Amino acid sequence: MLNKPFNISKLTLFTIDDLLIQFMSGLKNDLLLRTLRGEQTERIPVWMMRQAGRYLPEYRALREKYGFFERVQNPSLATEITIQPVDLVGVDAAILFSDILVVPQAMGLEVQLIESKGPVLPDPIKTQEDLKRIRVPDVHETLQYVFDAIKLTKQELNGRVPLIGFAGAPWTILCYMVQGKGSKTFDEAKAFCYTQPELAHQLLQMITDTTIAYLKAQVKAGVDTVQIFDSWGGLLSKDDFENISLKYIRQIVHALKDETLVIIFAKGAWHSLQSMTETGAQGLGIDWCIEPQTARNFAGPNISLQGNFDPAKLLSPIPVIQKEVKQMLTSFGKGRYIANLGHGILPNVPVDHARAFVDTVKTFNL
Ligand code: CP3
Numbered sequence: 378m379l380n381k382p383f384n385i386s387k388l389t390l391f392t393i394d395d396l397l398i399q400f401m402s403g404l405k406n407d408l409l410l411r412t413l414r415g416e417q418t419e420r421i422p423v424w425m426m427r428q429a430g431r432y433l434p435e436y437r438a439l440r441e442k443y444g445f446f447e448r449v450q451n452p453s454l455a456t457e458i459t460i461q462p463v464d465l466v467g468v469d470a471a472i473l474f475s476d477i478l479v480v481p482q483a484m485g486l487e488v489q490l491i492e493s494k495g496p497v498l499p500d501p502i503k504t505q506e507d508l509k510r511i512r513v514p515d516v517h518e519t520l521q522y523v524f525d526a527i528k529l530t531k532q533e534l535n536g537r538v539p540l541i542g543f544a545g546a547p548w549t550i551l552c553y554m555v556q557g558k559g560s561k562t563f564d565e566a567k568a569f570c571y572t573q574p575e576l577a578h579q580l581l582q583m584i585t586d587t588t589i590a591y592l593k594a595q596v597k598a599g600v601d602t603v604q605i606f607d608s609w610g611g612l613l614s615k616d617d618f619e620n621i622s623l624k625y626i627r628q629i630v631h632a633l634k635d636e637t638l639v640i641i642f643a644k645g646a647w648h649s650l651q652s653m654t655e656t657g658a659q660g661l662g663i664d665w666c667i668e669p670q671t672a673r674n675f676a677g678p679n680i681s682l683q684g685n686f687d688p689a690k691l692l693s694p695i696p697v698i699q700k701e702v703k704q705m706l707t708s709f710g711k712g713r714y715i716a717n718l719g720h721g722i723l724p725n726v727p728v729d730h731a732r733a734f735v736d737t738v739k740t741f742n743l
Contacts (some may be wrong), residue, residue: 505576691730
């Protein structure tokens with residue numbers, strides 16, 4: 378009788394088990410974590426990649442006053458920005474406001490963020506000689522501000538929702554370290570891997586070692602789960618993805634498997650969903666170019682899928698968003714599913730459209 382669901386609020390059904398688990402984890406809303414563990418939940422959890430960002434006027438106000446890395450390196454600003462979408466849009470998880478490019482910075486490369494141009498690394502890695510300029514750093518010496526921001530964010534969240542930590546996948550980080558800027562093709566980064574494979578693998582291993590230490594320290598500081606962003610994984614063929622990207626992601630997942638839950642998001646790398654599942658990760662992000670059922674067939678039943686709303690569709694009128702979101706939720710079906718976009722939210726999305734996305738998930742009954 379005790380385990381019959383009962384109503385606490387109008388919206389939520391809890392069982393005594395749920396309440397006990399939530400009490401033990403110190404989280405009032407742990408839908409995301411339970412979904413990653415494959416447990417049943419009262420409803421589908423929802424968050425948005427790049428949810429802490431330019432579509433929010435409150436973010437843009439801070440942007441007027443402080444430079445990008447100033448915001449990233451100041452724990453109280455990073456905390457404020459991290460929590461904005463929780464307060465303003467009602468997402469079920471916070472993701473730390475930071476950037477994947479703090480890793481090359483900590484390894485010794487200069488990284489600038491230039492308005493309307495994106496990231497610029499003025500002295501990229503091209504030769505064996507260049508490798509001498511970088512190192513696998515002590516993450517506590519170079520990235521302590523991230524761990525301080527995590528501790529402060531956890532305090533300020535006060536158990537409202539879980540906090541997601543993150544890092545770039547080694548291949549995606551190599552893209553920026555070698556190309557020196559954003560690119561549609563990352564042709565120089567690819568050429569580097571194809572013409573100087575030994576050097577490329579040396580660099581990938583250095584990034585991997587740094588990332589493992591970095592993510593372990595994020596977990597120690599308090600993040601509840603981590604996501605590995607391989608934004609440029611889809612630029613590689615299946616074989617190259619295995620050799621240049623997945624091999625290193627696998628090392629990261631193995632190193633973290635006893636410490637936290639891991640989500641891998643390799644945009645466009647649909648061909649490797651099965652291999653990614655076999656790493657032992659608990660979650661797999663997918664973009665909008667693969668259908669939910671196809672992704673499920675590739676991934677099998679034992680991993681949570683996350684995605685895959687086309688971010689540009691958030692520019693549609695709200696009734697269209699609501700209809701399309703419901704269609705997406707129905708296609709993914711019940712269980713082992715986290716609602717999200719298929720890539721980061723665009724800066725020109727109206728806040729009420731983002732809220733419509735989140736609210737449609739939160740009120741949806743399968
Ligand atoms: O998700 C979140 O809200 C947390 C914060 C976060 C940022 N970057 C903040 C940011 C996360 C998770 C990232 C990850 C990131 N950074 C990725 C992987 C995810 C993806 O979108 O593919 C990549 C490739 C980067 C590198 C990067 N940083 C680029 C290409 C740019 C410029 C273009 C852009 O999208 O704005 C950034 C800058 C950046 N990182 C901004 C934010 C909020 C915009 C900075 C500003 O102009 O205020």
